[in-house]
Amino acid sequence: MNLIFKRSFTMTTLSTSIASVKTSDLVFISPNNELVTDSRWVSQFFGKPHDRVLEKIRTLHCSSEFRCANFFVYPYKHPQNGETYEAYQMTKDGFIFLVMGFTGRRAAEIKEAYINAFNEMQAKLCHTPALLERQRMMLTWENGRVVAAKTLDEHHFISTREELPFVIKDPGFLSLDQLMTLNEAVNQRIACFVRVALGK
Incomplete structure (x- = not known):
């Protein structure tokens, strides 16, 4: 299961030299400890409209297994x-697969910077395993104090009601059995609402 980490997004201009961009502005860590980048950042740095980047991701000629493992909507x-x-987060492999066809001198510079950023961040993570553990915690605050803490493993998932339909549509999020169970529960709730509406 892949959990999506919301990262703030600050636009910079295309005139900014890719060499001056910090590693943390290209690559970050998802809650399940994967190094990822964001389709909006790819759009920004490569100078391509975001909807075109999304279309490129959705029409990549790759297996469904590769797509599910490397692209997260x-x-x-x-x-x-x-x-x-909608936007996508992607792993290093997903990023490389996506930008293979991006050509030109600037595109080459950006590809190199991204790959270097992935490698640099990976090297840092190899020396900071404790940091990753602390990132998978859910804290409960009351009156400015932490009153409860819970460790989140790979099976835990947190979402708002508004985000849930988008998450369920992610091809790699739920198995067929899980979708069937969810569908049965939804149908039961709909039937309950209908009975109440009809006064039965």
């Missing part, structure tokens, strides 16, 4: 119009 709210859109 999530919803985000646009800071200007407040509308909800």
Whole structure:
């Protein structure tokens, strides 16, 4: 199961030299300890409209297993119009597969910077295993104090009601058996609402 880590997104201009961008502005750690980057960042640095990057991801000629293992869809709210859109987080392998066809001198510089950022971050993580454990905690605060803490393993999942439909649509999120169980539960709840509405 892949959990999506919401990362703040700050636009910079394309005139910014990729060499001056920090590693943490290219690559970050997801809650299940995977190094990922974001389709919005790829859009920004490669100078391509985000909807074209999304189309490229959705039409990649790769196996469903590779797609599920390396691309993770999530919803985000646009800071200007407040509308909800989809974006993708991707692993190093997913990123390399996506940008293979991006050509030109600047594209080559950006590819190199991204690969270096992935490798640099991976090297740092190899020396900080304790840090990763601390990132998978759920804390309960009351009056400015932590009153409870729970370790989150790979099976734990946290989502808002609004985000849940997007998560369920992720091809790699639930197995067929889990989807069938979920479908049965949803049908039971719908039937209950209908009976109440009809006064039965």
